Ligand SMILES: Cc1ncc(C[n+]2csc(CCOP(=O)(O)OP(=O)(O)O)c2C)c(N)n1
């Protein structure tokens with residue numbers, strides 16, 4: 244039984260950061276759906292190491308917002324067990340660098356349960372984790388490995404890039420009947436504020452969001468890189484280069500129609516992601532366009548990505564990352580081709 | 581019905597918090613030189629740690645995990661080890677690493693965001709810091725397998741926290757180590773907290789030492805603020821291991837006197853009174869008192885030690901601060917022994933953008 248739409252609501256516009264939006268969406272769902280349980284390391288009393296769950300345990304109690312022992316395989320595994328038995332667990336993994344013990348549970352169980360039981364059972368859960376570099380963090384705290392999860396059949400991977408999308412997409416993820424890995428770009432957790440209406444309205448999953456209309460070139464990106472990309476687009480506009488910027492938002496499954504329509508219009512495609520290049524989600528976007536939109540292309544596709552290296556520790560992390568100038572140069576080169 | 585298995589867990593302490601012997605002092609502690617050596621290292625660790633926190637606060641170091649209060653556990657276990665044994669630490673065991681010859685400047689480099697911090701000049705075979713909790717326990721077991729296969733009289737020691745005992749890897753490591761009688765010691769540093777999660781929420785187990793029972797290996801709990809107890813029992817465990825008798829779990833009970841890291845604010849989740857009470861049990865005072873009581877230590881020696889230690893720390897801090905950044909290509913050059921061709925193009929790209937690009941990330 245769902246309460247979210249049935250409950251009378253007062254729409255309140257609140258200025259919030261991306262992380263506030265996560266907290267607000269979690270609070271909404273905890274408030275409106277008794278099946279929702281938040282669990283993870285330090286999410287209760289401490290409110291999460293990034294404060295994404297701040298105040299939630301005080302408000303909803305220690306049964307609904309649970310501090311767990313330190314074991315990520317356990318967290319994912321018990322979430323699957325709960326989900327299969329009618330709850331909607333929303334586990335937090337403290338950093339993406341510690342998500343790997345969940346991989347076994349996700350690929351072997353969460354993504355397969357519905358299929359294996361021919362629909363008798365399912366796994367409605369949302370595994371949240373902050374990810375990405377650029378915050379001067381210690382080792383294992385800066386990687387972007389969304390492609391690992393995008394490669395898992397039966398799992399949705401969602402990455403918000405603004406407070407409004409964090410709010411709306413997290414609500415949608417929690418209400419989705421299947422497992423979602425919800426990755427939060429922590430570099431932009433507090434980068435800017437936006438007015439978001441706390442009205443319980445979800446945004447659609449499985450669609451891209453066009454952040455900027457343009458006619459010369461399409462740039463597909465997601466997460467924190469939307470910021471560098473939009474800046475590059477601003478810069479290029481001064482040279483009369485018109486970029487269309489698309490936020491992939493749902494990394495898997497990909498809304499290829501929006502991308503193909505855009506490429507049909509612009510004839511050129513640059514893909515920007517912070518994750519390592521090889522076998523990254525950018526490769527999938529490029530493959531889709533090669534398969535379904537090749538004849539629209541006037542130039543080869545370019546990728547601006549992290550390098551295929553271990554994420555450098557923070558003294559050199561920015562040299563790993565795609566930057567405004569790397570993106571702008573790639574756009575110019577693609578236009579010259 | 582009959583009882584077919586049961587267990588007991590022993591607790592050991594030799595020096596009480598006031599520095600008075602609470603049990604028969606073991607052989608090692610009759611050697612005043614050894615005690616002074618450990619005391620020096622504990623003080624050095626404390627001074628280093630304080631300095632590192634200052635560096636972080638003044639923007640010269642990244643996030644840092646303080647080892648305040650863990651000095652006896654760290655120094656005691658390292659002092660028990662032989663030079664060619666292998667340490668597999670987590671991220672907090674500076675006392676142990678420094679004792680084994682890691683440089684302070686290396687530890688600072690690591691937390692300063694520079695990979696060269698894990699390229700030890702000293703103990704070449706020791707594992708680097710390990711942040712993914714408890715994964716290092718398996719590496720210690722693996723190292724011990726290597727020693728066993730080659731017939732070497734060497735041992736491995738892994739260190740993990742109370743929180744780490746909840747991870748599968750911790751059990752998996754103890755289990756194979758027990759099954760194969762591997763020469764490994766699992767040191768568990770029970771500092772009562774895993775970030776904000778207290779030990780009572782971590783496990784229903786009365787001790788962490790008893791987690792050894794299911795792996796069929798001995799476990800003992802020691803006062804982790806008593807360096808004599810830590811060293812004595814880790815020495816005994818290592819002697820057993822070296823003798824082919826297999827692994828041991830040594831739980832050292834101490835307290836995390838600091839925040840979890842400099843990015844943490846422990847006042848959110850734990851009571852001041854608890855921390856104040858824990859300060860009364862801290863490890864330096866009792867050893868200093870004991871040394872003074874046996875006539876081996878005095879104000880003058882203390883002053884001289886503090887001066888010497890401060891000078892060491894300053895020199896290492898300078899070395900750290902003077903270290904230029906690694907070149908950009910370093911991120912490629914250690915990926916494989918031989919750089920694959922496809923990476924050369926990326927390497928060139930990175931160099932081309934180089935330092936000049938550093939500020940343009942908004
Ligand atoms: C696999 C994994 N999960 C989560 C983290 C984040 N984290 C870092 S330290 C820590 C708590 C560790 O507690 P404990 O094992 O008691 O060691 P202590 O920090 O107290 O020394 C957590 C959850 C991590 N580093 N690795």
Ligand SMILES: [Mg+2]
Pocket residue numbers: 741742743769770771772773774775836
């Ligand atoms: Mg601990």
